[in-house]
Amino acid sequence: MKEFWQLTPEIESKATLLLVEDDQADVFLVKRALTKHGGNIHLATARDGAEALEMLRGKQIERPFVILSDLNMPGMSGYEFLDEIRADEALRDSIIFVISSSNLAEDVNLAYQHFASGYIVKDMDPAKMTRSMQLLFDFCEIIRLPS
Template identity: 45%
Template sequence: MANNKEVSILLIEDDDIDAKAVQRVVKKLKLTNPIIRATNGAEALEILRNKEVIAKPYIIFLDLNMPIMGGLEFLKNIRKDEYLRDSIIFVLTTSAADEDRVAAYSENIAGYIVKSDVQGEFDKVLKMLDYYWHIVRLPDL
């Protein structure tokens, strides 16, 4: 196991049903990773800047369509922040629009997942991420 640190998950999701689905799968798979939830990008930035709430290493699940600060605006802000710009971010969204995918990848995301593509099989997404954070060497910060 290359990465022995506990990896937290920051779930940036405004939809309660989708957030509960993620939490149910985490519980079902018996993953012990702490999950912190933000309901928009502005709230997420505030959480990330408070190192007592969430410390590195962490992985972010980001929805794109949210009120106050959407996912694409969040990505632009996080990549400008000296401390946060190396964050590992997976977009998890309803948007299958090519322009959203291109915009997100231009901000160096790790992956783009359309919710309807994994409907009912979200456990496969979390299993993939579980393998990811156990195999990939994350920086010691």
Template identity: 40%
Template sequence: MTGKLVDALIVEDNDIDTEAVKRAFRRADFANPTHSAGDGEEALEMLRGSHGRPKLPQPCVILLDINMPRMDGITLLDELRRDDEFKQSIVFMLTTSGYESDRKSAYDKNVAGYFLKENLGALVETLKPYCKGNEFPA
């Protein structure tokens, strides 16, 4: 599926952090369509196209915070990995949590990467060529 812009979903409860990610994408000329959800429940609604929301196109790269209200990032990751449609979702953690237990829990659920928010530039530098040159399934 080379040449197609893969959608990115930012799952983050802090609007300032969400805007920082979008700003970093613009500065890096990351032209992929970008969507945002305020917590795990809203992200699931967007991914599944439920509760009146249009379904996001797949594949979709998900940038996931850990600490959020209603449904946190690790719980959302559990939900995605149990769902046949989303179990292979491409998830990068973007969080303030430097706890080893959080890193281990995320990698146990097959995340593609774990980035601290203070290293947002490194995440963008990783995502841009990954999304541009990667062969995604149709």
């Protein structure tokens, strides 16, 4: 009798989470949540979209990676950052989650129109924000990412 499935060996890959955020308080919150999570995720930070692009194009961030980007940043906005990534043949398959304090439908829809992979609302309720970050960290560890 043939087996219809078999277990495959677990693939050990340490994902990098590139946080693109100009607010140092938000950077601290993500770092703290990641420390509590533990796991196998490396955190890299960029202050804006231009710095993040420089890091990605300069191969300072190795695959696999997931990007978590704020929308409202000085200089290059999160929307412009999404557009730059999607126009770059070497980076267009990047997984990019947007994080924003806005819960407005037009902002959410606009992020998806710019091909965001997901939209996370910065919640003032610590429990909800912790849950959002835990889901993101679990995603980084469980989902097979482009290499």
